[in-house]
Amino acid sequence: MKRFMIATATALCAFATTAAMADTTAPLAGVSDHETSFQSTRGTPEYFLGHGDVIFVRAQTDRWYRLVLNEGCTRGLTRQAATISFDADASGRVDRSSRVLFSGDSGRTCLIDSIRRSEAPPQVDSKSVVTLD
Numbered sequence: 001m002k003r004f005m006i007a008t009a010t011a012l013c014a015f016a017t018t019a020a021m022a023d024t025t026a027p028l029a030g031v032s033d034h035e036t037s038f039q040s041t042r043g044t045p046e047y048f049l050g051h052g053d054v055i056f057v058r059a060q061t062d063r064w065y066r067l068v069l070n071e072g073c074t075r076g077l078t079r080q081a082a083t084i085s086f087d088a089d090a091s092g093r094v095d096r097s098s099r100v101l102f103s104g105d106s107g108r109t110c111l112i113d114s115i116r117r118s119e120a121p122p123q124v125d126s127k128s129v130v131t132l133d
C-alpha cells in the first residue's frame with residue numbers, strides 16, 4: 001500500500017509539473033521564443049495594447065516587439081488616453097530593467113517582465129498570425 005501511495009504521489013507531481021511547464025513554454029505564433037532588447041525610439045513610439053498586460057511596440061528600426069508588463073499595470077488603460085516613453089539605460093537600450101512610462105491621464109509607470117521580437121500585431125496587419133495574448 002505504501003508503494004502504491006508513493007507511486008501515485010510521484011505520478012501526480014510529474015503530471016502537475018508537466019502541465020505547468022506546458023503553460024509557460026508554449027510558443028506564441030509570430031513571436032520569438034527568446035528574450036531580447038531594442039533601441040529606444042525617438043519621440044513617441046507607436047504601440048498597441050494587447051490582452052492583459054501585453055503591449056506591442058514599434059521600435060525605431062521599424063521592428064515590432066511584444067512586451068509583457070507587470071501584472072495589472074495596464075488595467076483600465078485606453079490607448080487614446082496615453083502615450084508612452086521608456087526609461088532606458090544610458091545608451092538608449094530598452095531591456096527588462098527598463099520601465100515604460102505612460103503619460104496623459106494615467107501617468108503610470110510599468111516594469112517590463114518580457115521583451116520578445118514579434119511580427120506586426122493584428123491592429124497593423126490584418127493577416128498577422130500574432131494574437132493579442
